[in-house]
Amino acid sequence: MSDAILELLGISKFFAMTAALSDVSIALRPGEIHGIVGENGAGKSTLIKIMTGVHQPTSGQIRIDDVPVQLKGTRDAQERGIAAIYQEPMVFPDLDVAENIFISHNKLGEVVRWREMYAEADRLIARLGVSLEVDRAASGLTLAGQQTVEIARALALDVKVLIMDEPTASLSAHEVDQLLRIARALKAEGVAVVYISHRLEEVVEIADRVTVLRDGQHVSTRDIGDVTTERMIAEMVGRDAGEFFAREKSHATDKVALSIEGLTVDGAFADVTFDVHAGEVVCLAGLVGARRTDVALSIFGVVPAESGTIAINGKAVAITNPKQAMELGIAYVSEDRRKLGLAMPMSIVANTTLATLEQFLSRSGLVNRRRERDVAESFRRRLNIRTPNVNTSVGTLSGGNQQKVMLSKWLNAEPSIMIFDEPTRGIDVGAKAEVHEIIHELAASGVAVLVISSDLPEVLSLADRIIVMREGRQMGIYDGAEATQENVMQLATGQELTAEPA
Amino acid sequence: MSVDASDLLAKSAPGRSSWTAALISWEGLLLAVLIAIIAVNANLSDAYLTVTNQINLFQLSIEKIIVALIMTLIIINGEIDLSVASMMGLAACAFGWLFQAGFPTVAAIPVVLLVGAAGGYLNAFFITRMGLPSLVVTLATLIGFRGLARVLVEDRGITDFPAWFDNLGQQGLVGPLPLAMIIFVVLLAFFIVVLHFSGFGRQVFVIGNNKDVAAYSGVDVARVKAILFTASGLISALAGLLYAARVGAVRGDVALGFELDIITIVLLGGISIFGGRGSLYGALLSILIVLNLRNGMALVNVTGHIQTGVVGILLIVSVLAPNMRESLGAAWSNWRGRRGSR
Numbered sequence: 020m021s022d023a024i025l026e027l028l029g030i031s032k033f034f035a036m037t038a039a040l041s042d043v044s045i046a047l048r049p050g051e052i053h054g055i056v057g058e059n060g061a062g063k064s065t066l067i068k069i070m071t072g073v074h075q076p077t078s079g080q081i082r083i084d085d086v087p088v089q090l091k092g093t094r095d096a097q098e099r100g101i102a103a104i105y106q107e108p109m110v111f112p113d114l115d116v117a118e119n120i121f122i123s124h125n126k127l128g129e130v131v132r133w134r135e136m137y138a139e140a141d142r143l144i145a146r147l148g149v150s151l152e153v154d155r156a157a158s159g160l161t162l163a164g165q166q167t168v169e170i171a172r173a174l175a176l177d178v179k180v181l182i183m184d185e186p187t188a189s190l191s192a193h194e195v196d197q198l199l200r201i202a203r204a205l206k207a208e209g210v211a212v213v214y215i216s217h218r219l220e221e222v223v224e225i226a227d228r229v230t231v232l233r234d235g236q237h238v239s240t241r242d243i244g245d246v247t248t249e250r251m252i253a254e255m256v257g258r259d260a261g262e263f264f265a266r267e268k269s270h271a272t273d274k275v276a277l278s279i280e281g282l283t284v285d286g287a288f289a290d291v292t293f294d295v296h297a298g299e300v301v302c303l304a305g306l307v308g309a310r311r312t313d314v315a316l317s318i319f320g321v322v323p324a325e326s327g328t329i330a331i332n333g334k335a336v337a338i339t340n341p342k343q344a345m346e347l348g349i350a351y352v353s354e355d356r357r358k359l360g361l362a363m364p365m366s367i368v369a370n371t372t373l374a375t376l377e378q379f380l381s382r383s384g385l386v387n388r389r390r391e392r393d394v395a396e397s398f399r400r401r402l403n404i405r406t407p408n409v410n411t412s413v414g415t416l417s418g419g420n421q422q423k424v425m426l427s428k429w430l431n432a433e434p435s436i437m438i439f440d441e442p443t444r445g446i447d448v449g450a451k452a453e454v455h456e457i458i459h460e461l462a463a464s465g466v467a468v469l470v471i472s473s474d475l476p477e478v479l480s481l482a483d484r485i486i487v488m489r490e491g492r493q494m495g496i497y498d499g500a501e502a503t504q505e506n507v508m509q510l511a512t513g514q515e516l517t518a519e520p521a
Numbered sequence: 522m523s524v525d526a527s528d529l530l531a532k533s534a535p536g537r538s539s540w541t542a543a544l545i546s547w548e549g550l551l552l553a554v555l556i557a558i559i560a561v562n563a564n565l566s567d568a569y570l571t572v573t574n575q576i577n578l579f580q581l582s583i584e585k586i587i588v589a590l591i592m593t594l595i596i597i598n599g600e601i602d603l604s605v606a607s608m609m610g611l612a613a614c615a616f617g618w619l620f621q622a623g624f625p626t627v628a629a630i631p632v633v634l635l636v637g638a639a640g641g642y643l644n645a646f647f648i649t650r651m652g653l654p655s656l657v658v659t660l661a662t663l664i665g666f667r668g669l670a671r672v673l674v675e676d677r678g679i680t681d682f683p684a685w686f687d688n689l690g691q692q693g694l695v696g697p698l699p700l701a702m703i704i705f706v707v708l709l710a711f712f713i714v715v716l717h718f719s720g721f722g723r724q725v726f727v728i729g730n731n732k733d734v735a736a737y738s739g740v741d742v743a744r745v746k747a748i749l750f751t752a753s754g755l756i757s758a759l760a761g762l763l764y765a766a767r768v769g770a771v772r773g774d775v776a777l778g779f780e781l782d783i784i785t786i787v788l789l790g791g792i793s794i795f796g797g798r799g800s801l802y803g804a805l806l807s808i809l810i811v812l813n814l815r816n817g818m819a820l821v822n823v824t825g826h827i828q829t830g831v832v833g834i835l836l837i838v839s840v841l842a843p844n845m846r847e848s849l850g851a852a853w854s855n856w857r858g859r860r861g862s863r
Contacts, residue, residue: 319737321736321737340736341736341737341738341739342739342740342741345739351737353737358731358733358734359733359734359737360734360737361734362726362727362730362731362734362735362797363730363731364730364797364798365726365727365730365797369723369726369727373727373734373735373738373740374738374739376720376723376724377720379720380719380720384719384720384721385714385718385719385720386718386719386720386723428738
């Protein structure tokens, strides 16, 4: 027997050969707020998806009120009293608040009894301790208002476990207070609230117990009295020494290749300022929502900055589209191979020459297929791309090999400034080491390299300098050799500094 | 999450043939169907394999198959142009109207072609500058161009074009080959080179596969689309003129509804309606299949409506066949993947 309402026992989840979760056990008690923290990729999302029936665990058991169950899907999980709300709420803008609350409800019968519905909606909102007109359209609601609607919707379904996934990431301070009040109201009603957040101070403020996940494994579950933010951070980042890559010596020169000053895109990031020297590797560290990719997209001309300046080799430039950025010698290796990086059904050859097609055209505009093939073939050998041949479509390759094709595409452009966005996410250790090798080679040849990475050991081993961002703001710059996981994470999570950054 | 769906794809489908291989096999299937149709037709009627019948078979649909060429590029690009038939009608009517107004016939031809290019660019403008879906934009211009055609000519026919103009449409220009057929062959060769051998063609495919990937690789997506739609307008106008010459008369309803036949031919050729996949070889085979099938049925006196029905069934089968193969393949690899993970 246990006092748990929902219990996960030894849950593991594999995707292909990668373990997203291994042997995680968590018990949720009624009337508690249970914080779950961990770095990006620690397995939080997978855990939520298993609790809400989106994914089935590869092994392990889920118990509700001590009875083993199988959650067949979100609907099934909902009927058993488990619901989740996310950073981006799901509301139907053209329906009013009450209709949204009862959208998946069938208790009211076949015919909607409107007066009853509005009265019930009013009661639910009141239980959450907030004020919201239930007959107004959902379209004008703030994000916080939409979340309230979602929570009320869960409450209407007699929720026993409510999972909040980064609920405060886009809220203002006042709205955060309101959300925390709602979480406490739910707790008072006996609901088990799972609270997932990168904002450790919030977790400390509201949670009764905190679970730390790291690399898909359960690290600890403690009562809040036994937890400090320092300790949480240490547990979030702590790794075996063997997983660190050795640092190479810096190739940084005095020449400033890329200089950014006061760069701002409204609603994304503000006042970002840094230099990247030729031969230098600068890493942008931070958590999800730090808006690092937005900075890269702004430099690459996808979302031009609203204010601030970009200078290349000391000359101010205005970059308004990727083509122009490429002409200035900038390459951007996207984090999203599938959507932004590769034309999946097309061949390795076609993808390799995609960004540099002009090099392969005759004067009449025809493609020199033989030269194209030779270049793809040379990259296949140089980067050790494992494939039957270079005419294979990239969609059939493994993630690591796709990543190498994407690198080939940009290496062939011979950029002087190269931006990597999460270059090793989702690829195996061997491919990861090869990607790091390429980054070192580029730096050695005088290319200015900017790497966005959420993988702290990677950041610490690659970077000459580390820029830490949090929620669109630049928090500080560390010298790569002096930084530690703890102090980078402190800046990334917005903790007060124990020591000034170098 | 540190797991990428692409890993799953690669691991769960180790032995699946590549897209190109699938395409070749689709075209192989079309070729087999074509040969079967030709064999049956040749047995049905002695008239079938005569030069006159073979030319006639092309001539009856020559305007549609000319437009089908550019439509192939547009659909591979991930777009659609529903306004082509209305543009054919508008071009024919504009020509008739200019002719009636006493405009010299020789000078009217380039003016009409210019109207076509301008109409195509109008489509491109709304699609690339305003970011509207081509389905909606060209549906609107389908109505707009047709309306303009009817305003110009109304429902009375205009005939009495100069004899040389009618002859261009009705008589052989080089030997027995009429002008329109020569234009078709030249355009076919031109577009094969453009689509399958040029840098522009490569960009057409990449955009059709994923226009964000194209844009992030420095491809000027808007420019490629603008060129294609402008070309579509121009070629539709040319097809409209050829129609006027062949029939020797224009009315407001010239080429009404042709867009559906044109799109049918393209899709039957294995060109994916979602863009990024297909070839002009497939389109050519599809053209030959549809024309020979209709011709064969006409030779044994099957009525036009039944002919249309048969082509419709063919289209449904052709759309279903690859889908069925894919879902069967997915079910297969899913089953194997599940078995492998246990």
